[in-house]
Amino acid sequence: MNAFSRQLRQLFMKAFPKSLWVFHVNLGACNGCDIEVINVLTPYYDAERFGIRLVGSPRHADVLLVSGPVTRQIVPHVARLLEAVPEPRLIFAVGSCSCGGGIWYDSYNVVGGANKVLPVNYYIPGCPPRPEAIVYGVALALGAVTRKVAARHVSDNFLEEYRRLNPPLAARL
Numbered sequence: 001m002n003a004f005s006r007q008l009r010q011l012f013m014k015a016f017p018k019s020l021w022v023f024h025v026n027l028g029a030c031n032g033c034d035i036e037v038i039n040v041l042t043p044y045y046d047a048e049r050f051g052i053r054l055v056g057s058p059r060h061a062d063v064l065l066v067s068g069p070v071t072r073q074i075v076p077h078v079a080r081l082l083e084a085v086p087e088p089r090l091i092f093a094v095g096s097c098s099c100g101g102g103i104w105y106d107s108y109n110v111v112g113g114a115n116k117v118l119p120v121n122y123y124i125p126g127c128p129p130r131p132e133a134i135v136y137g138v139a140l141a142l143g144a145v146t147r148k149v150a151a152r153h154v155s156d157n158f159l160e161e162y163r164r165l166n167p168p169l170a171a172r173l
């Protein structure tokens, strides 16, 4: 990335919180998540007051908002979709299915969550997530609200440590 691209990217990142154009894609969802995404844009939740609006083409989008598990049928189309969204962009996985496959994770026609085929930046879990959770997740990602809990990573030797601290419970593992 050259200096001009870097400056352009910084400018975009500064502008993101004021005006986010979102392209919504169903990768194989049951429609539950999609209804909640649409709900966020209705006058009741009115996401447009934050500058968040749905666009009809991935070429106009800053954000790719995906729902559902990744089905085998959609895989060939995802690369074309990603190419169409200009950089810099953010990718949100909405719903348990797109976060990790959900209840379909080991189905014969599902390859898993959205991160199997897309560089997902943010995950909003729930089945389906409430509209408030979607608005909160986007606001958190943009730094519009403060984070309430710190990220915690499970170490590789977590199980060993767990066995050492909980011998009776570990015996059942």
Ligand code: SF4
Binding pocket: 028, 029, 030, 031, 032, 033, 034, 067, 068, 069, 095, 096, 097, 098, 102, 126, 127, 128
């Ligand atoms: S997370 Fe739940 S509501 Fe959303 S696509 Fe999966 S099954 Fe449907």
